[in-house]
Every structure is written in structure tokens, then in C-alpha cells.
Amino acid sequence: MSVRGRASRKPVSASDRWWLAHPDTVSPVIQTVVEGTGSIDAAALRAAVTAVAAACPDTALRYTRKGWLAGGTPPRVRVVDGTADGVGVADVAALHDPLPTPDGAWCEVLWCPGDPASVVFRASHAVMDWPGMALWIADVFRALRGETPLGAADDLTEDDVFARFPAPQRRPPNPRIEWVSPLGQPTGERRTAWARRSVDGYHRGLVAQVAAALTAAYDLPAARFAVAFDMRRHVPGVRSTGNLSQVELFDFTAGEPWEAFHERVLTAMAEGREVSGRIDSGLLKLPRPILRAMVTAMEKSPPQKRRYASATVLAHLGRIEPEQLCTDGFEARTLYPVPLLTAASPPDVNLVECGGRTELTLTWRDGDGAAERMGAVLDAVAEALSPAELRQWDGNATGAPADPATVVQRLRRVAARHPDAEAVRWPGGTLTFAELDARSEVVAARLLELGAGRGSVVGLLADRSMWAIVGLWGVLKAGAAYLPLDVQHPDARLAGLLTDAGARICLVQGAYTARDVAGPGCTVVPLDELPAAGAPPVGVEPALGDLAYVIYTSGSTGRPKGVEIEHAALANYVDWTTARFGCGPGTAFAVFTSLAFDLSNTALFTPMLAGGTLVLVPDEPNHLTLRHLLEHSGADTLSLTPSHLDLIGQLDVRPAGFKVLVVVGEQLRSAVAGRARSMFGPGCRILNMYGPTEATVGLTLHECTAADDAGPAVPIGRPMDNCTVHLLDPQRRFVAAGETGEMYLGGAQLARGYRNRPDLTRERFGHLADGTRVYRTGDLARLRPDGELEFIGRADDQVKVNGYRIEPAEIAQVLQRHPAVRTAVVVARSRPGAEHKQLYGYVVLEPGARAADWDAYLGEHLPRYMVPTATTVIDAVPYNANGKVDAAALPDPHATHAAGTPAAAPGDEVRTAVARVWAATLGVDPARLDETADFHHLGGNSVQLLAMLAGVCRDVVGAGAERAFMAELGSIIREPTLARVSDIARQARDGALVPAAG
Structure with missing residues (x-):
């Protein structure tokens, strides 16, 4: 940073003078749209912009012939209507207003409420370039969030950068090219027009790829492009919003590989050539009126003579993530520039990477047919970057009519039609639909008395008994969402979940009322003490957009996260499971897994809403309970994990009467499926389902056949009704069929997000370029030649144990809270010869501390399935060159715990x-x-x-x-x-x- 006089902010540079000479008719305004959902208080936005003006003084300058002075008019904030009812922000007339404003402000901000809502940052090019505007924008959002702006107060100018390099040798000017493009020539209309396209993913050599696509779209044998460069790279650490950008010309020959153009650009950067194309300082010593007349003349000349310095200006404006542009009430989706076209400029293409997408904006003159021509050119560029053949898969053609009724409306409908039919059955008892309807109305009435309702969460602590079913439906009938709590989990964990979810009421089965799970702000309602009937219908009708339930899964940040599922998602799931599983009035669907495991939701909702029966297995699974279930319960449909199916295959059981097995939660090995087909017989369909909790239990389905035996694992099939699967690479680009990609799920069954965790919701839920909302699973898959999906594995450290999703980091966080532990890590590794990974903990003790009973300690805070197989004390955690835990260097826990003496004494x-x-x-x-x-x-x-x-x-x-x-x-x-x-x-x-x- 150079030191100026106290009265002067900084001198006027050569490019500043050029932009200052522009008339209002071609006002050189750069502007950027931050688009999202929600709202921003206009007063708060004004306060933030004013506060940032002190940290970014170039946003409030005064112009004098002697230089730029600080303390000018700060940016104003205008509230501009006109983005509702499908009218885009690009149609807002204020985007064509010149700068400075009548009161002398060189920058301003527009707040455009609507859906989507937008914040538009505008600045005269005389005071700012786009990389500088990015600093300003980020600071305004920091201020809105109550954070301290980083500021951009350096007073560096382009002349200061030029001074670091020798004066360039004079070179003959590049000849201006004759340019006739599909965009058409201006005919005197100076109003700027824009076209915009969004492309999925981040693309290597983006400027070069766009140059190649534009040359083809323009149908030119060769094209010259003016590529913009940010000179801040030559002054590391400088934070300035001023004009520090230059352009260099590059030619592209039609048909040449884009990599060659990319190499030329990189070479120019390596040689520092972007600092050589300087404006003639002598020219800019002319009086401002004469310079303005020259600018006006130059603006008229290119359209008349069809002679431009380049076919297009290309500017890659870098990468900015939406989370930097969010507030408590506003969620940014994307960001893109819509600059006003300046004097003598050819078309201008700006590129921004944001939120896993690349935004393309084309700026040119308005006129008859201009929008269509500009759109066609950008369509060609978008297709070159992301071909339709990669984006489109017939497996995603899943649109189907949806029943508009919620599960509550459907239960009431079934209860009215079949009041005496068996709704729930367990050893020694049953509930008819009429009894379930009456009991759940009582629960709903009590919850409403206590203030439960739409948007609230009610805890439900009950085992696989009628009390769980009655409580669940009572919560839903009250319009609230239920939070299932596993009775096997420790009290501390359950109390933490209730607190995290904000549950003020907890329904508890009588056997568990002594459990210490509800804090002082949570009312416990013993289910056993409520009457069996007597409450009139509460009359509450949940909407499809209301929350139905919250289920917690393991969290990578060290604490579990609550997945919020709405009624619409649950209803869609029930629709297609009913159809695909063939459920009806005769169905008897058994459940033996925890009700806090979302796999159980298939049995909890699908059979009863089809007029069938839910069969409860109260006892914990073992070979005796499984034998009774499979041979004597009368159930004909069952949902279970591959681990449980593998266990059944090892037991001496003879399943009787089963028609459907739904396998979900882990990868299904072909050997396990083949053994199950043999055991259950040809009359039983085995369906392999895939889906995370965030997609409402299951989203893809494959029916197992003998053909599956050829591979190591059974395919996971195709998406179900109104659901989609997209395979993207680590740069969020679509992969070709047969290539491995991460699964991004879309459609009707996606969760609302994570309860009270907007940061995690933002991280895992996003949007594709076409606006499709998706959930990033972390699961890898590929598309097989037969058009079905094959699960490959995980893209991260997450593991599954018996279908439960586990983040090792959460376990490590619990270990580190032990007073004897300095550092802890948890990794998943396989025992030699085993197929499945297990969890292993490693702890470094505090000096002088002694090892504890780790299993007992963890058992007080975590469910049993999250307690590592073994926890070993080590001297230090080994790390690799990338700073990550070197799992291979950790001691083998099997060697540590194995013994070497004979198995038994003689005769035992x-x-x-x-x-x-x-x-x-x-x-x-x-x-x-x-x-x-x-x-x-x-x-x-x-x-x-x-x-x-x-x-x-x-x-x-x-x-x-x-x-x-x-x-x-x-x-x-x-x-x-x-x-x-x-x-x-x-x-x-x-x-x-x-x-x-x-």
C-alpha cells in the first residue's frame, strides 16, 4: 500500500480517466446480482452498506481534477419492486440508470424483493472493477450477519502495479477485426441487453472452452478475444476495490483444441503480459470535454464500420460460494454480473463459479430479436460445457400423479371405511382402525391443550408397542412433528436430542417414565395414563408443506443432526411403496427395527394406509425372535437391512408365507440375496432399495433376480415416482454412463433440511443449474449398461453399521470430552478377511492420565452401535503429508487384543x-x-x-x-x-x- 497525502485518497489513473469520459448514454456501470430466497430488512441493508463504506473507502469517493478524495457520498440503497410474478431482475429499469447518481454517489445497492429476491450491487467502472466489487459485496454481507468487515482500504492504482514492471516496448497495434456475428450489429439502440445461462459444475480451462464454443457459435474461421486479467496477483495481500484489471488479446482458430488457447493464456500470465496493454497516458492528458467527444465518436464508429478490437471480451470473475452471501433471513442461491455495455465494446461474456455452478452472462445491445440470438449463442456455449446427453437419463423420467392427501387424511379415510379391520397386531393384542383412530384423537387433543401444533416437535419415547403407534398418530393429528427416541439409547443422548429439536413435550410409554430425558422446559405426557377414547376429532388438517417428523442421524461436526421430513415427502413415499410393494387390505407388514431408524417408517405407514396390518415385534432381534417372526407371526412383508438378511440366511429357519422382502440401509451382496431367494422361495419378491434419511427412507428400487448373482453386489435400480438421481464428479459436472459419480438426489422426497442447522442444510442441499433442488449424498454410483444404478461406495469417511449411518468424527468428539483424553480419532477399518468395516477408536492421553473404561464411558453418551469395536491408547496421532490422519500407520487393534494362549484348558x-x-x-x-x-x-x-x-x-x-x-x-x-x-x-x-x- 502506498502512502498518500491526508487530503487525497488516491490519484486518478489512466483507466479511471477513460471511464470518467463516458457520457450518460453509455454509462460504464458494473453490477452484480446476488439472487436467493427470503428477505433482508432495508434499514439493516442501509446500515451495513454505510458501515462498509468506512472499511471500503472507494465506495464513497469524491472526484476532483487533482484526484479521488475520501468522504464522498456513500452508496444509497433503493428498494425496487418488479421481480415478482415471473419478472426477472434483468427487467428492472433501475439497472440501466447511469452513475454517478444525481447526488454524486459512484456506487449504489438495489434491494429487489420477490421470489427469487435479489440484491444488486452497482458501481461506476471509474471507481471499481469486478474483483474489487467482490470484496465489497462480501463485506456488506459480513456486516449484515453482525461480523466485522475485512475491508479493502488499500489505495493502490494500476499505475502502482505498472511501476513494478519495465515499460513495455512499443508494438504495432492489433488490427481491428471485421465482426459480423449471430448477435447482429447495433443499429443505433444503445440500451444494454443481457442473456444468462447456468451450467452445472466447475470447468478446467473455462475461458478457453468458452472461446472455442463462441467461435463455433459465431461460425467464424477464427476469432479474437479480449481476455480480462486481475493484476492483484502481482501485489499479494493487497485489498483494494479500485481498477486493477487489464485485457490482453488472443486469437482462436476454429477447430483447434481449447487446450492450446488455454496454454497461450497461461503463458501470457507467466510472462506478465497483461501489464503491457496500457492506455496511452498522453491521450488521457487531453481536457475532459475533448476526451468525452472522442469517446462518443468511438462509440459510433464500430457499429458503422463493423470494426471491433475483438469478437468478444471474456472475463472469468472467479469463484464465490453462496454461504458467504447469506444472512439469518436471506439464503443466497447464486451470483452473476449484468454490466452495462461501455463505449466501443464488443459483446461481453462474464463467467462466475458459484454454488457448484458456472454462471454465463452475455452482454450486448438490445434490438429486434436480440434476446433470441443472444440466448441461442449461450445455449451453444452451455451445451459445449455440459452436453445434454450427460445430463439426461431416461431413469429420471419419473413424473406421476400424486394423491394430495396427507397421511393423516388417509388414515382417517381408512378408519372410516374399515373401522373393525386389524390395524396393529403384536403378540397378545391388536388394535382396530377404529380403536387406533380414537386413541390417537385423545393424544392429539392433549397435545393441543399443551400448546403443540404446526411447526412444533414432540418427542416420542416408546418401544415397538401400541403406545408408539398411538403416540405417533396423535402427534400428526395435532399438526405437529414427532421425534422418535430409541429406548436403547442412553438418557444423556436422548435429552440432548429433545433439547436440540426444541421439543417442549415428550410422549412417554409408562415403562420409561422414570428415564431422565426431559429437561425443565419439556412436559412429559405418560401415554398409558390417557383414556382410550372420548375425545372428539380435533379437526386439525396438516398441510403438505408442514413438518411430519424429525429423525436424528450422526453428524460429522461432532453432534447429531435432525433431518426434517415434510408431509408431502412422506405422502409421495407411501404412494410408491404401496404400489411397488403390492400392499393392500390383506398385507401384514412386520417391523422389528428401532422406530428411531427411518427404515421402520416403511412399515409404520405403508400397510395401514393401504388398509393392511402393522405387525409389531416387541423383543430385540435375535435368532429366537426372528424365527418366531419368520415362521409363526403371520407377517407376509418385511423391511430389513442386508446385515439382518445375512443373519437370517445363517439361521436354521423356514420362512412361511412371505411375499415381499424390502432390503435397505447398506449394500446388498449378491451372495446374501441369492441365499435369501432360496430360503424364502420363488413366491417372495426381494426388493433392494436405496435412500438416505434425507430422502425419506428410500428413493431407488431394484427387484432381485438370478441375473444379479453374476456381480458382487445387487444393483440399486432406478428412481421411484417423482424422484431423480444425478451423478456428478467432484467438480459437480455430470459424468458419462459407466463412470463413477456422486449421487445427488432430487424430487418430491427431499427433506426440508436439518433442524436449526442452516449451515449444514446449505452444505448438503443445493440446486442444479436448471433449478432442481438436490441433496448431496456422499454415495458413489455408476450407471450400468442396462440403465440401472450400481452402488460403489462412499466419497468420505462415513460408514454404516447395521444400516445406521455413522460419522466417526462424532464419536471422536465424545472421546475428546473425557478429561483423560488430549486427542482422539476414530477410523473405520476392516478386520483381515472380513468384508465389513468396523469402528476403532484411538486416544492420546493427557500427561499423567490413565486409560479409562472407554466402552462404559461412550455407552453413557452414544447408542451401542456407535461404540467402537475397540479403543486403543497411542502415543501420538500419525498424519500424512496432506495433514490427514494416516489410518494405515495406526496400530492394528486386532493384534493388540488377540491372545496367543490355547483356547481352553484340557477337557473343557x-x-x-x-x-x-x-x-x-x-x-x-x-x-x-x-x-x-x-x-x-x-x-x-x-x-x-x-x-x-x-x-x-x-x-x-x-x-x-x-x-x-x-x-x-x-x-x-x-x-x-x-x-x-x-x-x-x-x-x-x-x-x-x-x-x-x-
Whole structure:
């Protein structure tokens, strides 16, 4: 930064003088539109703009012949109507107003409320260039958010940059070209017109690719382009909003690869050639009236002679992310420039990367047919960057009529038609639709008395019992959203979820009223104490846009995040599951997974709303409950994870009467699907479904056949009704068929976002260039030759355990809260020979601290499925050259926990037999198992634990004693060692344990 006199802000540079000489009819105004949704208070915007004027003094300058002076008129803020009812911001007349304003301001801001809403930043080119405007815009939004502006107060001018380089050698001027383009020649009309297109992704060599596309669109054998450069790169650290941009001319020959043009541009930058095209300072010493007359004459000359310095000006204005342009009430979607065309200028193309998209703006003269011609040229450029053949897939042609009724309206409809039909069944009891309707009305009435209603969240703590179903429908009938809480989770976690969701009421099943989950601001309503009937219909009708439920998933930031699902998304899901699963009045759909796991929602809504029955399995899954479910429950439809399906395939069961199996939550291996087809028989359809919680349970579907056995995994199919899948590369560009891309989901089932987490919502939910709202899954897939999707894996560290999505960072955050822990990391790794990854924790202790019982500590804060298989103390966390945790350098937890003594003492046949079962389940050498061996520390997950216990019952305990053995499941879960399991097996076999009732 150079030092000026106190009275002077900075001298007028050569380019400043050029822009100052422009008449009002061709006012050189650069302007940028920040487009989004929501609202900004006009008074707050004025205050922010005024505050930033002190940090960015070039926005408030006074012009004198001696130089620019600080303390001029600050930018005004005008509220401009006219963007509603489909009228775009480009049609706002104020965008054509000259600057400075009548009161002498060189900058101004327009607030254009509407849908979309826009903030337009305008500045005379005499005081600012676009890279400088980007600094100004970012600071205004910082001020709106209550943050301190970074400022751009450096008084550097282009002459200061030029002084760093030797004076350029005089070179003959480039000949002006004759240019006749599809845009047409100006005919005296000086009004500026704009065309805009958005293209998905960020594109390498963008300026060069656009130059190639424009040459083809103009149908020219060769074209000359004026490429703009920001000279700030030569003065690192300088923050100035002033004019520090220059252009250099480059020729492009039709048919040559764009990479050659790109190389020429990079070479020019490497040689610093953008500082050589300086305006003749002698010319600018002319008196301003004479200079203005020259500018006016030059403005008339090119259209008349068809002679321009270039075919098009190309300016890549960099990358800015929408989150930098948001406030509490305004969510920016994108940003794009709409400058006014200056004197003698050829068409102007500006490029901005924003929000995973590239914005293309073409500026030219208005006139008859100009809009159509400009649009056609930009269409050609957009097609070159993002071909339609990549963007379009017939699998996304999923439009279908939608039932406008919410699930509440549908339940009332079914209850009126079939009041005595069985709605819910469980061992020892049933609820008819009339009974469910009456009980849920009572719950709804009580909730309304307590102030629940539209927009509020009500906790629901109940197991798989009628109380959960009654409570769920009562919440929905009150117009509120329910938050399912897993009774297996620790109190601290459940209390945290209720607080995070802002739930002021929690419905609790009687068996759990003693749980310490509700804080002082949360009212507990015991479901068992409410009457079975007696409340008239509450008359509340939720709208499709209202919130239906909130389900929490693991969070990468260290805390769980609540996914908000609206009624419209849930209704669409029920529509297509009913049709695709063939559900109707005779359907008996079983559920044995946690109601806080959104997989359960398929069973909770689909069968009953089709007039069928929900079959509840109250007991926790094990081979006994699964055997009863599959052989004796009368259920004919079941939704489960691939891990549970794999477990069933290892059990000695004979499923009876099943028509449909819906598998979701993890990748389905072909071997597991093939074994299930054989076990369940040809009369049972096996449907592989894919979908994250943020897309309402499931979004794609594939029906398994014998043809799937050829590959390692079953395809995930095609999108369901009114849903779409888009495969994009890391730069958000569409990939070709057969190439791997990240799945971005769109359509009717997307979540509203994350509860009270606008930052995460902004990060994971966005929009494609065509306006399609999408959710970025982090899941990788490819399109197979048969037109179906194949799941490949994850693009990040997220893992799944038994269908639950887990962010290792959340577990690491909990570990780091332990007073003995200095640093913690959690990674997912596979045990040698195993297919599935498990979680492993590593902790660095504080000096002098001792290791704790990590499992017990984590069990107080996290659900069991999130507790690492093993947690190991290490001296330091290893990092690779990129600063990331080097997982390969972490010690092998299996080697750490494996033992080397014989599995059992001589003659202990029970322990030897149990060790054989462990070895078969885990794929380990039984000789390495001693009595202290821990099943989880050896890499076993919860489903493998159930498989192991089933094997012990089969091979060691025997059918007559297996119920007594399984009655000790809680003891085994608390201490899953070889010694403990063997001792319980011995006692059960010898009749020393009392079988559980039932």
C-alpha cells in the first residue's frame, strides 16, 4: 500500500480517466446480482452498506481534477419492486440508470424483493472493477450477519502495479477485426441487453472452452478475444476495490483444441503480459470535454464500420460460494454480473463459479430479436460445457400423479371405511382402525391443550408397542412433528436430542417414565395414563408443506443432526411403496427395527394406509425372535437391512408365507440375496432399495433376480415416482454412463433440511443449474449398461453399521470430552478377511492420565452401535503429508487384543466348542482365542454377535436350552468374552438356568 497525502485518497489513473469520459448514454456501470430466497430488512441493508463504506473507502469517493478524495457520498440503497410474478431482475429499469447518481454517489445497492429476491450491487467502472466489487459485496454481507468487515482500504492504482514492471516496448497495434456475428450489429439502440445461462459444475480451462464454443457459435474461421486479467496477483495481500484489471488479446482458430488457447493464456500470465496493454497516458492528458467527444465518436464508429478490437471480451470473475452471501433471513442461491455495455465494446461474456455452478452472462445491445440470438449463442456455449446427453437419463423420467392427501387424511379415510379391520397386531393384542383412530384423537387433543401444533416437535419415547403407534398418530393429528427416541439409547443422548429439536413435550410409554430425558422446559405426557377414547376429532388438517417428523442421524461436526421430513415427502413415499410393494387390505407388514431408524417408517405407514396390518415385534432381534417372526407371526412383508438378511440366511429357519422382502440401509451382496431367494422361495419378491434419511427412507428400487448373482453386489435400480438421481464428479459436472459419480438426489422426497442447522442444510442441499433442488449424498454410483444404478461406495469417511449411518468424527468428539483424553480419532477399518468395516477408536492421553473404561464411558453418551469395536491408547496421532490422519500407520487393534494362549484348558469341551463357533463367525484362528478374548474387540459387530449366539445354541446348548441361554443376552452384551459366553452356555446345557417365560 502506498502512502498518500491526508487530503487525497488516491490519484486518478489512466483507466479511471477513460471511464470518467463516458457520457450518460453509455454509462460504464458494473453490477452484480446476488439472487436467493427470503428477505433482508432495508434499514439493516442501509446500515451495513454505510458501515462498509468506512472499511471500503472507494465506495464513497469524491472526484476532483487533482484526484479521488475520501468522504464522498456513500452508496444509497433503493428498494425496487418488479421481480415478482415471473419478472426477472434483468427487467428492472433501475439497472440501466447511469452513475454517478444525481447526488454524486459512484456506487449504489438495489434491494429487489420477490421470489427469487435479489440484491444488486452497482458501481461506476471509474471507481471499481469486478474483483474489487467482490470484496465489497462480501463485506456488506459480513456486516449484515453482525461480523466485522475485512475491508479493502488499500489505495493502490494500476499505475502502482505498472511501476513494478519495465515499460513495455512499443508494438504495432492489433488490427481491428471485421465482426459480423449471430448477435447482429447495433443499429443505433444503445440500451444494454443481457442473456444468462447456468451450467452445472466447475470447468478446467473455462475461458478457453468458452472461446472455442463462441467461435463455433459465431461460425467464424477464427476469432479474437479480449481476455480480462486481475493484476492483484502481482501485489499479494493487497485489498483494494479500485481498477486493477487489464485485457490482453488472443486469437482462436476454429477447430483447434481449447487446450492450446488455454496454454497461450497461461503463458501470457507467466510472462506478465497483461501489464503491457496500457492506455496511452498522453491521450488521457487531453481536457475532459475533448476526451468525452472522442469517446462518443468511438462509440459510433464500430457499429458503422463493423470494426471491433475483438469478437468478444471474456472475463472469468472467479469463484464465490453462496454461504458467504447469506444472512439469518436471506439464503443466497447464486451470483452473476449484468454490466452495462461501455463505449466501443464488443459483446461481453462474464463467467462466475458459484454454488457448484458456472454462471454465463452475455452482454450486448438490445434490438429486434436480440434476446433470441443472444440466448441461442449461450445455449451453444452451455451445451459445449455440459452436453445434454450427460445430463439426461431416461431413469429420471419419473413424473406421476400424486394423491394430495396427507397421511393423516388417509388414515382417517381408512378408519372410516374399515373401522373393525386389524390395524396393529403384536403378540397378545391388536388394535382396530377404529380403536387406533380414537386413541390417537385423545393424544392429539392433549397435545393441543399443551400448546403443540404446526411447526412444533414432540418427542416420542416408546418401544415397538401400541403406545408408539398411538403416540405417533396423535402427534400428526395435532399438526405437529414427532421425534422418535430409541429406548436403547442412553438418557444423556436422548435429552440432548429433545433439547436440540426444541421439543417442549415428550410422549412417554409408562415403562420409561422414570428415564431422565426431559429437561425443565419439556412436559412429559405418560401415554398409558390417557383414556382410550372420548375425545372428539380435533379437526386439525396438516398441510403438505408442514413438518411430519424429525429423525436424528450422526453428524460429522461432532453432534447429531435432525433431518426434517415434510408431509408431502412422506405422502409421495407411501404412494410408491404401496404400489411397488403390492400392499393392500390383506398385507401384514412386520417391523422389528428401532422406530428411531427411518427404515421402520416403511412399515409404520405403508400397510395401514393401504388398509393392511402393522405387525409389531416387541423383543430385540435375535435368532429366537426372528424365527418366531419368520415362521409363526403371520407377517407376509418385511423391511430389513442386508446385515439382518445375512443373519437370517445363517439361521436354521423356514420362512412361511412371505411375499415381499424390502432390503435397505447398506449394500446388498449378491451372495446374501441369492441365499435369501432360496430360503424364502420363488413366491417372495426381494426388493433392494436405496435412500438416505434425507430422502425419506428410500428413493431407488431394484427387484432381485438370478441375473444379479453374476456381480458382487445387487444393483440399486432406478428412481421411484417423482424422484431423480444425478451423478456428478467432484467438480459437480455430470459424468458419462459407466463412470463413477456422486449421487445427488432430487424430487418430491427431499427433506426440508436439518433442524436449526442452516449451515449444514446449505452444505448438503443445493440446486442444479436448471433449478432442481438436490441433496448431496456422499454415495458413489455408476450407471450400468442396462440403465440401472450400481452402488460403489462412499466419497468420505462415513460408514454404516447395521444400516445406521455413522460419522466417526462424532464419536471422536465424545472421546475428546473425557478429561483423560488430549486427542482422539476414530477410523473405520476392516478386520483381515472380513468384508465389513468396523469402528476403532484411538486416544492420546493427557500427561499423567490413565486409560479409562472407554466402552462404559461412550455407552453413557452414544447408542451401542456407535461404540467402537475397540479403543486403543497411542502415543501420538500419525498424519500424512496432506495433514490427514494416516489410518494405515495406526496400530492394528486386532493384534493388540488377540491372545496367543490355547483356547481352553484340557477337557473343557464347552469352551472349545464355543471357540469354534467364534472362529467360524469371525474368521479367526481358534488357537488364538483365550478366555479373555472379547467378541467385539476381535471385530465382531452386533449382527455377528447374534449369529454367534445362534451358532452356540445350535452346536453347544441345544434346542431345549436355547431359551434359557438367550435369557442371559443382556449379561453377554455387557461382557462378550469367551469365558463368559462359555460359562452361560455350560449352565444352560446343564439345566442350571431357568428359561424365560413365553
